[in-house]
Amino acid sequence: MAAQVQHYDEMNLPGAGGRRVREHYGPLVEWLAAMPPERVAEKRREADLLFHRVGITFAVYGDEAGSERLIPFDTIPRIIPIAEWEILAKGLTQRVTALNHFLHDIYHEQRILKAGVIPSEQVLTNEAYQVSMIGLELPNHVYSHIAGIDLIRHEDGSYYVLEDNLRTPSGVSYMLENRKMMMRLFPELFATQSVLPVEHYPGLLLETLRASAPGEMREPTVVVLTPGQHNSAYFEHAFLAQQMGVELVEGADLFVKDGRVYMRTTGGRQRVDVIYRRVDDTYLDPLTFRPDSFLGVPGLLSVYRAGNVSLANALGTGVADDKSTYPYVPDMVRFYLSEEPILKNVPTWQLKKPDDLAHVMDNLAKLVVKEVQGSGGYGMLIGPTSAKKEVEAYRGRILANPANYIAQPTLSLSTCPTFVEQGIAPRHIDLRPFVLSSKDVKFVPGGLTRVALKEGSLVVNSSQGGGTKDTWVVE
Amino acid sequence: MLSRVADRIFWMSRQMERAENMARILGVTSNLVLFGTKDAQQQKNLLAPLSITETDEAFFASHKKLTLPALLDFMALDEKNPSSIYSCLKWARENGHAVRWQITSEMWETLNATWLELKGFKRKDIIGADATRFFDWVKDRSHLFRGVTYGTIVRGEAFNFSRLGTFLERADNTARILDVKYHILLPRVEDVGGALDYYQWAALLRSVSAFETYRTLYRDQIFPIKVAELLLLERRMPRSLAASFDQVTEALSRIEGQNDQAAKRLASELHARLTHADIEEIFQGGLHEYLESCLDDIGELGSRIQRAYLGTI
Numbered sequence: 001m002a003a004q005v006q007h008y009d010e011m012n013l014p015g016a017g018g019r020r021v022r023e024h025y026g027p028l029v030e031w032l033a034a035m036p037p038e039r040v041a042e043k044r045r046e047a048d049l050l051f052h053r054v055g056i057t058f059a060v061y062g063d064e065a066g067s068e069r070l071i072p073f074d075t076i077p078r079i080i081p082i083a084e085w086e087i088l089a090k091g092l093t094q095r096v097t098a099l100n101h102f103l104h105d106i107y108h109e110q111r112i113l114k115a116g117v118i119p120s121e122q123v124l125t126n127e128a129y130q131v132s133m134i135g136l137e138l139p140n141h142v143y144s145h146i147a148g149i150d151l152i153r154h155e156d157g158s159y160y161v162l163e164d165n166l167r168t169p170s171g172v173s174y175m176l177e178n179r180k181m182m183m184r185l186f187p188e189l190f191a192t193q194s195v196l197p198v199e200h201y202p203g204l205l206l207e208t209l210r211a212s213a214p215g216e217m218r219e220p221t222v223v224v225l226t227p228g229q230h231n232s233a234y235f236e237h238a239f240l241a242q243q244m245g246v247e248l249v250e251g252a253d254l255f256v257k258d259g260r261v262y263m264r265t266t267g268g269r270q271r272v273d274v275i276y277r278r279v280d281d282t283y284l285d286p287l288t289f290r291p292d293s294f295l296g297v298p299g300l301l302s303v304y305r306a307g308n309v310s311l312a313n314a315l316g317t318g319v320a321d322d323k324s325t326y327p328y329v330p331d332m333v334r335f336y337l338s339e340e341p342i343l344k345n346v347p348t349w350q351l352k353k354p355d356d357l358a359h360v361m362d363n364l365a366k367l368v369v370k371e372v373q374g375s376g377g378y379g380m381l382i383g384p385t386s387a388k389k390e391v392e393a394y395r396g397r398i399l400a401n402p403a404n405y406i407a408q409p410t411l412s413l414s415t416c417p418t419f420v421e422q423g424i425a426p427r428h429i430d431l432r433p434f435v436l437s438s439k440d441v442k443f444v445p446g447g448l449t450r451v452a453l454k455e456g457s458l459v460v461n462s463s464q465g466g467g468t469k470d471t472w473v474v475e
Numbered sequence: 476m477l478s479r480v481a482d483r484i485f486w487m488s489r490q491m492e493r494a495e496n497m498a499r500i501l502g503v504t505s506n507l508v509l510f511g512t513k514d515a516q517q518q519k520n521l522l523a524p525l526s527i528t529e530t531d532e533a534f535f536a537s538h539k540k541l542t543l544p545a546l547l548d549f550m551a552l553d554e555k556n557p558s559s560i561y562s563c564l565k566w567a568r569e570n571g572h573a574v575r576w577q578i579t580s581e582m583w584e585t586l587n588a589t590w591l592e593l594k595g596f597k598r599k600d601i602i603g604a605d606a607t608r609f610f611d612w613v614k615d616r617s618h619l620f621r622g623v624t625y626g627t628i629v630r631g632e633a634f635n636f637s638r639l640g641t642f643l644e645r646a647d648n649t650a651r652i653l654d655v656k657y658h659i660l661l662p663r664v665e666d667v668g669g670a671l672d673y674y675q676w677a678a679l680l681r682s683v684s685a686f687e688t689y690r691t692l693y694r695d696q697i698f699p700i701k702v703a704e705l706l707l708l709e710r711r712m713p714r715s716l717a718a719s720f721d722q723v724t725e726a727l728s729r730i731e732g733q734n735d736q737a738a739k740r741l742a743s744e745l746h747a748r749l750t751h752a753d754i755e756e757i758f759q760g761g762l763h764e765y766l767e768s769c770l771d772d773i774g775e776l777g778s779r780i781q782r783a784y785l786g787t788i
Binding site: 229241242248250252263264265266267268269 | 785
């Protein structure tokens, strides 16, 4: 069942029956109109084939078939005019800077807690709060070196932050490969307009990681730590390591000796200074966390705490991207930067608060409810598109443990024209820019646009039938 | 290069080479059996592939009678037999998959396609009428993989460890083929230089693609001592021990390690021994004894390479 809500159309101007398009989509629409449908179909098949060949795949490696799933790629780009992007860029810099200030603060003086801006128990009893991080001095005071901030555009045309991803956000490889694919398939599109480049992302990432090395190192050794080939994002780990020209290591490749981390190489042991880890906090060191983890490195935490190796992202960043912390981010911006937040937050009801709970219970069918720790689009209720029975079943789960849930109004994600079986039709999209922090904040223009391929669906996650688009910031 | 990655590449290459040699051995065996006459000789011929791979015990643990179809089933297709062609191709692909970002996409695609094509063969065809076609296919895939590797991979540690694995395995396999065949063909020392079963020796030469080479290099009848010389010491013969060790020492010389003196020393010793050996002297000391010591040394070299570069076993 489709959500019957108004939404912002990224391409078409309202009220003209789709005959007038926004200025920044002009050249694309002209080009699309001039393309014979057979050629479009042919190009789409070519894209499919190329993605398979390159092996840009998602999901787990199936031993028998040897097959891996592709995330559907849509060849119609999502376009953002540069003036709009510049505001977003300022907002992203501001938000991620405040979040890093917050993380430093809660592991040091805890000023924001003492000032009563955020309740102490909200932070200190959070599962993701890492006691082992207290008092630790990190290079540049940066905790989330790589952040993925999920944005949506509401029917009023303004962007809202849906969630902050400060742990190990993924998807940047799709952003890069989508652009490469578009340039390969439709070079003529790039000749007629100025699309800002994104190809330098791996360079920026390497710069960020190097600048995060302990002390003043001239040539720090950077590695990417992956849980291994069975991880759903393994392709991205391998891709980024390859693009940066650094080693892709697994836990067993690393060992700790005399207070340092080394990797085992054919030329003997080699010291490692910065670990871009794509392994979750609790799997990093079996001596400190899960003793059954084979993904980590025994003793890693002691080296980290001694300041002899850097982890990106740092441990314990999850406390800041928790959905129950999210409502406080605008206050963090005001508290640490003395600025008004540029990016809007979605109004959020915290169901641990009795008043909020009562309001949500009265309006459940109109709202979206999410688990505080949930991700990937699982375990959520979208009131307006759910059957009455589902809503009532969910109500029972909320009442059993209200503190585990937050609720938000049903936002109407904007739509962008997308190839579907019947031709071109509007589908809902979001945007995940990737923000890099070390001595300063860097990013490439745009990010990853995810698209919900099912008609009316608001869930863009690849695990739930979402696809991706190339994202253009045009001058 | 990471030890884990080098280890995967080393074994991926060994397994592909082993699959090829297994196909060679089985191809020759099935020819011999089909054209052979005497029953006693038949059983010896059938036993040879099991002795070469030291899997006779495993075979008789699950089979009562040694027949050609049973042998082919066990050596070509048995998942539980680690030396079977099936296992070799499976593990070559598994290892390749684990390092597919450190090898070229062409190499990975070759390994993957080989595995997928293998699954397209029918068991009854492989152990029956289509055996030869199957073994030729395995050889072709191995040739293709080696060629693709040589033609696409960066000259660096991945290349070095791939070469090292390929030629160490080949030296081992050729020594085993010669040792076992020699036993079957010449049970008694006084028979050396005596009357021969021409087909048996020709088959041995064919199993290592050396029949034409023998003719070209010796322009003579087939004498066992010359066959042994060709497979052991003739470095123009690409599957001989001498030629394999030329490649092993060359690959090793390009690899830099911290504690690899023991491995490099043993490789050089073996190489020197094969370079300066005299086939008459080898026969006087006993070919079997010579091959046994070669196989021991090759095994020891494998362990030393493992310790020096690839992490503990």
